[in-house]
Amino acid sequence: MTGPLTLVGRESQALELDTNDPLPTRRDEFHLPPHAGGTAAYFAGNSLGLQPKALRARLGEELDDWARLGVEGHLEARRPWLPYHELAREPAARLVGALPREVVVMNSLTVNLHLLMVSFYRPTPDRHRIVIEDSAFPSDSYAVRSQAAFHGYDPDEAVVRLAPRPGEAALRSEDVVACLAEQGAGVALVLLGAVNYYSGELLDVAAISAAAHAAGAVAGWDLAHAAGNVELRLHDAGADWAAWCSYKYLNAGPGSLAGAFVHERHLADRSLPKLAGWWSTDPASRFQMAPTVTPVDSADSWQLSNPPILALAPVLLSLEMFDQTGLPALRAKSVRLTAYLESLLDEVCASRSVEIITPREPERRGAQLSVRVHGHDVGPLTERLRHDHGVLADARRPDVIRLAPAPLYCTFHDCWRAAGALAAVLDA
Structure with missing residues (x-):
């Protein structure tokens, strides 16, 4: 320069x-x-x-297949709808530094936060606090407060908001680590934005995840402002779970489908509570119409419903563009x-x-x-x-x-x- x-x-x-x-x-x-x-x-x-x-042409292809095939599009569309979400799995995994079976594209961001907290926020009287940034995006703040209240705890006491140092606007990773080392005994969940929406601060996912584990807590991450923005290595960093939207840096359209990550060490854990739906079960037996779920050892286990094709198509196109560059x-x-x-x-x-x-x-x-x-x-x-x-x-x-x-x-x-x-x- x-x-x-x-x-x-x-x-x-x-x-x-x-x-x-x-x-x-x-x-x-x-x-x-x-x-x-x-x-x-x-x-x-x-x-x-x-x-x-x-995008217009891509959506047109799906509309044309719907018009031409009707219900048979689930198996006969140029991108068959029944396994459509599988097309997004590997590029989404590359985007966030995960194994393919650790990710799934589904729902919206806050819905995914709640679904994952069903499994990973397991409060007890001695360990029920949730650590977030003081400048967390309001939706995250509302979500964790409502989870604490749902489990019978006072949100004002249960939710710990970490503020930057006096005179600074960004929360430092080392200060989060120090706080967990000193005060982590009562913490059940750490849920931070990998990139803070307000200040643009990029936190150290690996260091904070390790500090959360050392304190006996679970490390969850909101990647709304990180996915498609910075390089992520969720698997290697040891994060327990994460969720992200796709309408910001990922350019998939207003309110577009979100993503979720669950580390492989949790995928076969049958003790984790989950909400379930048709798409939570093993696809090999899905059409046997059984009354109980057949578990799968992948992030699909947190999926509830069949993917909305017209909403997933823009996400798939976006992921292709990120793969190309x-x-x-x-x-x-x-x-x-x-x-x-x-x-x-x-x-x-x-x-x-x-x-x-x-x-x-x-x-x-x-x-x-x-x-x-x-x-x-x-x-x-x-x-x-x-x-x-x-x-x-x-x-x-x-x-x-x-x-x-x-x-x-x-x-x-x-x-x-x-x-x-x-x-x-x-x-x-």
Whole structure:
């Protein structure tokens, strides 16, 4: 990267970086919102990813098979519906660093959190606490509080919220480890976001999972902001279980199907309580219509219903795209894009009441920079970024703007546009 330049003079540098980057953008394969005769710079992929252009044809194939075959599509569609979810198993496992039998694509994120907590939150009077981040996404907070209450415990006492150090915005992995070492005796479950939605902090999954186990607790992970964003090695890291959505960095559409992981050491454990449905049983005997489940030693054991094909098709297409490019290459580009955006935002912050609250170390963050704008309601600011400059970002009131340079479709030039637009709306 060249030496210091003013923000105004950096456009040519951004264009040069795009031309010379070792991983070409796949921007043209996505629908970008229009703006002023061109396209927007889209930095909201940590909230909702863009639609792949290939999706319309993929959905059309499933609709055509339904129209042509009716019920026979379960066995005769070009991608037969009966085993359709199996198509997603191996690419989903590669995405999160798991064995194929440890993963299944099903339901929505919070539904999966609850299904897995049925098995892995086993509270006792002496060990019933659940550890989460103080800045956990509200859905996670609601889920764990409701689980504690369902088991007869006071959520205000049972749920332990870990806050960052004074003066910091991100929770450090070493502080989680230290807390579990000192106060873990009463903890039944640790449930943290691998990447925190608010700060963009990437936690050390392996170190925290090991600390949870040393304390006698179960290690669960919410990967909503990590799947498709950072490299994960859930199996090797020793996580007990995890769940993720697919509508953020995975670009599978609003409310799209989620994923679940259960470590292989638990797959044959018949003592784990589970809720069951037709798809929980062994597929070899499914159509014998038996009144009791025949268990399977895979994550499918947590599945309830047959997969919704029209909802699973976008997930499968997304996983194919990630397989084509490879997460290591995407992560490397993410680091380059985020560092470049950071260098531009530093110029914006230097003379204004603005600060980046995301950790500075690349290994402690994903494709996100959270910017705190002191003394402003960020809602109107993000509206002006969008309407006046074609930059879509996410407002977290009262004072944080989240910018996510997703490497599949964001460019260095987009980063330049975003920093310049933020400076303009602040100065106005």
